[in-house]
Amino acid sequence: MKLQHYLGGLEGLGPVSTETRVFVEAWETRIFGIHTAMMALSPQLPLPQTPSTFHTVWTWADLRKGAESLNPFDYFKFRYYEKWLGGISEYFIEKGYITAVELNALTEAYYEEPGKPLPSGGDDAIDNRIIQYLIEGDSPRRDIAVTYNFAVGDKVAVRDVPSVDHTRLPGFLRCKTGTIETVYEGAYTYLCDTGPDGIGAAMAVYCVRFDPAEIWPGNAEPNFSLYADLYAHYIGAPTAIVIANAA
Numbered sequence: 001m002k003l004q005h006y007l008g009g010l011e012g013l014g015p016v017s018t019e020t021r022v023f024v025e026a027w028e029t030r031i032f033g034i035h036t037a038m039m040a041l042s043p044q045l046p047l048p049q050t051p052s053t054f055h056t057v058w059t060w061a062d063l064r065k066g067a068e069s070l071n072p073f074d075y076f077k078f079r080y081y082e083k084w085l086g087g088i089s090e091y092f093i094e095k096g097y098i099t100a101v102e103l104n105a106l107t108e109a110y111y112e113e114p115g116k117p118l119p120s121g122g123d124d125a126i127d128n129r130i131i132q133y134l135i136e137g138d139s140p141r142r143d144i145a146v147t148y149n150f151a152v153g154d155k156v157a158v159r160d161v162p163s164v165d166h167t168r169l170p171g172f173l174r175c176k177t178g179t180i181e182t183v184y185e186g187a188y189t190y191l192c193d194t195g196p197d198g199i200g201a202a203m204a205v206y207c208v209r210f211d212p213a214e215i216w217p218g219n220a221e222p223n224f225s226l227y228a229d230l231y232a233h234y235i236g237a238p239t240a241i242v243i244a245n246a247a
Contacts, residue, residue, distance in 0.1 A: 008172035008215075028081040035063060035084060037126075040133035047132055050125040056095045059138075061166075061192035063087055069165035138191075142202040146187040149232065150206060154180045157238040158208075158230070163197040169234050176215055177238050181227060182207035190231070204232040 023029050038058040041050065066087020068075070075083065092098050110116055150156055160174045161167070168190065184205045193200035207229050212220035 008170050023081075024079070031081050031084050031088070034088060036134070037130055038088070039138070040130040041126070045133065045138060047129050048125065050129050051123055052126050054097075057192070058091065059191040061190055061194075062091065065166040065192070065194075066090055140188045140191060141186045142189055144187050144202055146202070146204050148183055148204050150180045150183070150235070152180050152183060155238050156180060156206075156208060156235040159234055159236055161196070161198050161234060164195060166194055167197045168194070168199060168231065169197070170228065172215055173210065173228060173230075176210060178208040178210040178228075180206050181209040184229075188231070198233040199231045206230055206232065206235065208235065 023032070035058075038054060039060070040047070041052045041054045042058045043055055044057055063084065064087075067083040069090075070078075070083065070086060074086075078086065089103060093100050093103065155177060156179070157177045158169070158173045158175060161169060163169070184207070187202035188205045189202040190199045207227055210226045210228065212224065212226050213222075215226065
């Protein structure tokens with residue numbers, strides 16, 4: 001489990017950035033564009049074929065996995081889009097689009113000559129698919145039959161599921177109990193498999209209400225609740241979870 005999954009409620013982590021600009025530097029817009037194009041051209045989407053050579057799956061989940069797999073010291077050292085750049089670069093190397101040697105050589109070339117022209121190109125079919133993707137999006141909801149094990153008002157406990165590089169379960173909620181606030185209709189996928197963390201396939205999702213005084217005893221303000229949308233795999237009956245965690 002990575003430290004960055006456990007930030008909720010931690011104090012003394014250093015100054016908090018109050019930056020409100022979406023993009024601080026011009027290069028960040030290009031990274032956002034690359035990520036968007038990769039999602040739009042991902043082959044599992046039911047969109048028109050294009051001559052793009054991008055042929056592997058890329059989703060928001062893959063981006064998050066790439067960023068969170070960083071060493072925690074690097075994770076906190078880099079800015080938001082620097083983490084994106086690291087995750088995307090590692091993905092292109094892992095999938096064979098470029099080698100680390102080639103990437104380092106190109107990086108050095110632009111360091112030595114910052115004004116060096118960027119590669120040019122473009123294709124109307126590719127541009128049109130990206131535009132269609134931006135309009136239609138890619139919903140995680142799947143219209144399949146799903147079993148709801150809990151109803152509004154039920155008490156539940158959060159599992160302490162194993163995870164490696166990436167999870168959608170905040171660390172501060174593990175082994176805590178809460179109350180079902182909303183049962184969302186339909187089933188929801190996470191777009192990629194998180195391995196031992198247990199999500200990926202479509203399943204029920206619940207909004208769970210927590211008492212902050214239980215999560216952070218003696219260090220929580222009164223008269224408010226904390227809400228979290230959690231996949232069904234992350235929660236269970238309180239008695240069963242307590243027994244499992246004790247074992």
